[in-house]
Amino acid sequence: MADIQFTEEHEQLRAVVRKFLEDRSPEAAVRAQMVSERGYDPEVWKQLAQELGLVGLAIPEQYGGAGYGFVELAVALEEMGRALLCAPFFSSALLATHAILLGGDDAAREELLPAIAAGESLAAVALFEPGGDWDLDSIALEARSSDGGSRLSGRKTYVIDGHGADVLLVAARTESGLGLLRVAGDAPGLKSEPLPTLDLTRKLALLEFEDTPAVPLGDAGDATPLLRRVLDLAAAGLAAEQAGGAQRCLEMASEYAKERVQFGRPIGSFQAIKHRCADMLMQVEAAKSAAYSAAFSAASGEDDLRATAAMAQAYASDAYFRAAADCIQIHGGVGFTWEHPAHLYFKRAKSSALLFGDAAYHRDRLATELGL
């Protein structure tokens, strides 16, 4: 059981990332990117990767990364969630990076990771299928062996940043069990379609494979433990984003409560508003504890990540949603307008809660871990 123990270095990293995002991902930039076709600003992405080294944060130095661990990644994700950064960070720097790091062989790591770290290659992980659920058991796509490689035919959905990715890592049933296969973004028979998302700040795609060539990633063998681990890391990383977003909602709400005057006094002087903010604070602090707990267990490599990641998703999903909803409520009418950023957080909050399974799903997983 890893303790939560941030260092000075972590705080510096947080400060750097926050400063960068305040400059390069202010609300206006978020709004511009969320309706753009690409969905992110290539210039900002390049800086993020190359100047700040954030995309390769968790990639070992030998593969061109910064060689840090999951805690640092979580710090960056928390700040990105706070700023609603539109960028393929979660997909490339978390999902794909860890799938390759943990599942690939050395050759694959050497081939793929340096370009990912440099921000030059975007990689996405395709797990879920239309009509399926968030359990790996529901993966049905089959990989047929064919001369020297494999072929995929079927569909994957809710693929984060799947449209426009250079490399896709696709989970499919192989002869040796569940496998993870590489597909080039421009492979024949691959069609990707952006989905109309509730949360415009995170792009999702529907992928169609029609006899598309694919190459197993790493040694053939059952990829179930690998993918479970990747999903746990995803849950931990998502919780960090959620904690950051929730914190921002709390700040927006309490700042507005200080300024907005009704009945001759700032609305934050009314207990209805003040106590709601206090409850938000309590929940946001708890959500941070949840996210940090998962991040530190991810970094420590201890096997309690399954429990802490489930706890983090279960709690942070609800806490972020409540914070975003309360943020709208405290703003009153203006919080319901398109012009105010509150709805961007609200939509992100609900989407994040649904992505990889909702709070009840994660409580169920945790209960199983705890033997309840």
Added chain:
Amino acid sequence: MADIQFTEEHEQLRAVVRKFLEDRSPEAAVRAQMVSERGYDPEVWKQLAQELGLVGLAIPEQYGGAGYGFVELAVALEEMGRALLCAPFFSSALLATHAILLGGDDAAREELLPAIAAGESLAAVALFEPGGDWDLDSIALEARSSDGGSRLSGRKTYVIDGHGADVLLVAARTESGLGLLRVAGDAPGLKSEPLPTLDLTRKLALLEFEDTPAVPLGDAGDATPLLRRVLDLAAAGLAAEQAGGAQRCLEMASEYAKERVQFGRPIGSFQAIKHRCADMLMQVEAAKSAAYSAAFSAASGEDDLRATAAMAQAYASDAYFRAAADCIQIHGGVGFTWEHPAHLYFKRAKSSALLFGDAAYHRDRLATELGL
């Protein structure tokens, strides 16, 4: 689906019962009876039965009752719940009366009901068993046939007013399925032991039968539908009590909030208190709607009672508990003292919520009724 439609007569009944209980069951009387061995005041019981005719309210005139229906009974129960009346009313006038009315033959009705209506005979219904749950399926006590009658050996628990009852109606497995049998309060081999209750205002007993003679009530035959109906009526009646108790908690809390001064102003002027009272009001009104809905469907004889009774128990249990808990909280320290009546309601609320199954149990039943 029966509409909720109270008449002038109902309001008059309510006023009469309230006035009577204010006189004869004030807090001091409740406190005296709740620690007395008998658990109720025989003088008050006699008045209740004979002067007000409440005990036989739902008993047809031909059996010495007032010939009213379940709505009138529910009005009386709501007022009794409000006043925390200590008396064997729920057991005799609701449970036993309906078991006999619906399950007995004419001879049994004629023999038993007049004395019950007159308050001269106390009858209790024994269903549940140690280690069992609130489902009829868990009834295991067996009735052995013996020369002309039956014999019981085993235990029943949580028998409301079971200690000191003149007649016990005991559910047991017979050759023809689940049966309901009469046992005299002084039958050989019957021992009753008062249980130490959380709620001192309602007496519960553990009964032990050792080769105790018993007589089937009414025609032999499967008593399951009868007992289900009795349990639904119990749920509806209990909800009425709960609504009355919750209403009283709301009144105590809001009265205190008007009087108690802190920080130079009545605490009810603070939104924390005011809004809590408003939420209580909303929940109490909804609890009344729930209880009334069940009472009117019970009276109409429509078969939606299973759904409305489950709804009423599920909602009123939670609403009463929350109201009683909020009542303590709003009173602050004084609400936590033995001298203040808040705890009497709190304990009644939790006990009522557990009696016949908790809110989740009743939501489960409702979900089944609704086909969810």
Added chain:
Amino acid sequence: MTSIGETELRERTRALLEQVHPDDPDVDCAAFRGAQFDHGLAWVHFPEGLGGLDLTRKAQVFVDDELRQHCKTVYNDLSVNAIGIGMGAPTVLAYGSEEMKRRYLRPIFTGEEIWCQLFSEPGAGSDVAGLSSRAVRDGDDWIVNGQKVWTSLAHYSAYGMLVTRTDPEAAKHDGLSYFVLDMKLPGVEVKPLHQITGEAEFNEVFLNDVRIPNSMMLGKEGQGWKVSITTLMNERVALGGGTESRRGAGPIQLLVDLWQERGGSDGSAADAVMRDRIAGLWIEYELLRLTNQRARSSMRSGVPGPEGSVGKLMSAELNKKLYEACLDVLEGEGLTYEPGFDLRRPSGKRLDRLSLIKHGFLRSRANSIEGGTSEIMRNILGERVLGLPQDVRVDKDRPWSEVPRNG
């Protein structure tokens, strides 16, 4: 109160239908409802000659029931002229001159003149009485300047119910007056206000030197707040929701149908938890319906009281929870938003159920804000129903001009 009973009322309704029938292709809404008004069957509790027959409010159900029984085309007040009928008409009836009543009530009922409500301002939301738009007397007219927000239907409206400040030196509730505003007057500018769905269901209304005749005032000068209360209380009844007469109908049905369509519970632990949640919501929705029904049947006078706030509060909070549950039932499908976020006017076209749910999820967030926030509702319940003391007021008993407000 006249002595027309149920039987006669039903007869009169059938008599109306013999003269003019809504299913007749030559009879449009205005024609049919005009005749209904003239027969006193529009609002039977209104006076004779003004759409009514001086009966109780409840007696209207017999008319409505006959219409439903005998007509395929049944006009719904909410579609015809929601604000005009729900709030404008009762306010005009209560405070308008005889002339105004004769002029405005009929076209409100027929929908020929749509009405909107010009109360909220950017700086005055929950604190409507703190509004700062100004009307300055100029001869027989008033010159009005200011901005209103959250005005639904403004872009279709012939008239607006305008509350504005006529005396900044009076205490805030005493310096307001209430006007019927002709929306076509010069200086009235309506701009769409886009909400979190992208649509502009509401408007901002800018008032630049708008000249309103004094004769358009409802109530007396300085009585604007009192008149507004009539409007607002009627709004809360309208927003109380759960008015379905049938158990299980309304938004809860969306949730239950969605759940059942997706196979209901498969016996898994996760499904059991969701089933419990849906059962709990079903109960709350049914109790909202029953509580509203009880409130209506105990509402003896025609004027809605603070009890309506129970329904408004329950409904607003419950509606949000219902749609949240819908999205959770959708699981992954909740990640997409098929209606799209184009910045436009509501299309008015019927959405498929999935889109209806997703749109409803976003739209429901306003339920606890519009027509009085849930916080304001709790104040009303606490103070006006339970009799709890008011909060400390720093904005009373001094001139409005001296009360702190938004910059």
Added chain:
Amino acid sequence: MTSIGETELRERTRALLEQVHPDDPDVDCAAFRGAQFDHGLAWVHFPEGLGGLDLTRKAQVFVDDELRQHCKTVYNDLSVNAIGIGMGAPTVLAYGSEEMKRRYLRPIFTGEEIWCQLFSEPGAGSDVAGLSSRAVRDGDDWIVNGQKVWTSLAHYSAYGMLVTRTDPEAAKHDGLSYFVLDMKLPGVEVKPLHQITGEAEFNEVFLNDVRIPNSMMLGKEGQGWKVSITTLMNERVALGGGTESRRGAGPIQLLVDLWQERGGSDGSAADAVMRDRIAGLWIEYELLRLTNQRARSSMRSGVPGPEGSVGKLMSAELNKKLYEACLDVLEGEGLTYEPGFDLRRPSGKRLDRLSLIKHGFLRSRANSIEGGTSEIMRNILGERVLGLPQDVRVDKDRPWSEVPRNG
């Protein structure tokens, strides 16, 4: 700050144990803890000579760890002198004269002199500063009259921390002074106050012409409120709960064990719902633990700040929910109450687990009242952590004697 590191601190602790060992049957609590105090190992962040070594608060863990490792008998501050150690000592340290520090700190630590807290009054609960007990100066003494409530341990105490009004004409926070009250003085009367469990864990303390020397004042005359804040902040840290170092320990364990003992989930819908609820509570409890841990490690100065209120609020609300769930797991068994409701002092005997749970269910209702209600905690979080503006105050800036209060 001296430069004693972990290694030396551990060595000093072992050296102490070589001199005097708590497992030695001849060494009682007072003897051992007296020696611990004299070695500066009582509170290492206290000054040298006053039980400490001028180290950081955190360094205490090394001492405690050594004691746990090498002793079977480990004294717990909460059992030895909960209020004296948790609140009395820091207050004496912050505001007492040198003489008082030398006189009181050691016997507080050893438990030879139990302390209690005399703040709340019947008319002054959340509004402690509104208290109306009075001290009137008489030569070198003060004559005190009034009533205190909710005084735990008063019947065992040698001293009480008394806040009382010394100037009714000052504004309410300015007219208070803080005394160390010798509980054996004439006029101090302690009566048991029975709570909803029937037990009298607390007392009422009546003060009738109690004569206290001026030298027993902590802080200056009129500074009583400021001194009280130190006491209260330490109280909230103490009540924060969830201080278990081990995941899953504490009250949540009662619930989980109860659930598992009763067979856990049998796969039924009802059990699935309860299992989900328990998992949710487990999460909340774990997050309380972690949040408290984070708060402690970010607490750099020795003085607890308003952050402690997060833990207090979470803990109070969560504890009630945990016990509610326990009763629901018990089902019918929750109907009985084995500990009984005799009106008596807490027996102190160890309850069996079922009784512990049932007693805890009732006792937990006070968690959100004692040591600052949850409403007060939310005010503190809103105002002092988030910087939200204060509520309108009608009790400031005028003499206390003119502020409305309970009759």
